[in-house]
Amino acid sequence: MLKAVIFDLDNTLLDFSGFKRESALAAARAMIRAGVKESEKELYARIFKIYDERGIEYQRTFGDVLYGISLDQHTLEHARQAAIVAYQKRKYDLLKPRTAALQTLISLKSKYKLAIVSDAPRDKAWQRLVLTNLDQFFYPVVTFNDTGEHKPSQKPFEKALKLLKIKADEALYVGDNPERDIVGAKKAGMTTCLAKYGCIGYMPELNVADYSIDRIDDLKGITEIIDGG
Ligand SMILES: [Mg+2]
Known part of the structure; x- marks a missing residue:
């Protein structure tokens, strides 16, 4: 019996990639104005080169x-500073839940x-939840800091199960990344669902999820x- 639905955040519940592209562009324009x-093209490329090298969450x-x-x-x-402010402003404008995420x-x-x-x-993670008004829905919110391991390590998944006090086969995990979200949740023993709409460069051969959805509201089905067995 299904007891919990556990979600990835970025690109699954919100359009993180779109926000990163738009805010990088705003930062590049602010640098030029300063x-x-x-x-603009060169600065944008340099920003994404650093994201590629240092990770998308890099703070400098x-x-x-x-x-x-x-x-x-x-x-x-x-x-x-102009770039930082331009980036933050775009963040507040752009960070929204996926269409139909709230109803779902x-x-x-x-x-x-x-x-x-x-x-x-x-x-x-918490800032994004609060900014998108999704902060009331979830317990627990397991982030990188809670285990010090990134997906596909099974540790963050196991941490969530422990806090939920449920077994792995009572959980469905929903994420957009086949190799990190789906592989990690499967290792932990969960049922898995790939959020194909958030997948960048979707490759069917990498999709080992039990289920796949093209829209977030397909999740109810x-x-x-x-549950129907
Ligand atoms: Mg994601």
Whole structure:
């Protein structure tokens, strides 16, 4: 019997990649306004190069981009803070739940416990939940800081099960990343559902999930199938 639906956060419940692209663009434009003589395209590429090298949650991206360009101290500081503010502003505008996420969670919450297992740092995960008004739905919220291990380690999944006081086969895990979310949840013994709509460069051969959905509101049907046996 299904007792809990556990979610990945970024790209599953919210459009994290879209937000990262738009906010990087806003930061690049702010750097140019502050006097950096590079093209928007070049600065945007440099921002994503650092994300690729350091991870998408890296916190010193704009400084690293600007240290890589020959700038006087005044312009560097101006551009760095302008980029940070532009990024934050776009974050507040853009970070929204996926379409139909709210209705889906309200509906699921009437039958199941809802939880999060995310690779994001604890404070970032919570900020995103609060910003998207999704902060009331979940217990527990397991983040990278809770185990010090990223998915597909089974540790964060096991931590969530322990706090939920349920067994692995009573949980459905929903995530957009086949190799981290689905493989990790499977290792922990959970039933899995791939959020295909959040998958970047979806490859069917990598999809080992028990179920797949093209929209978040398809999840209700999946839980009914699981519960119906
Ligand atoms: Mg994700």
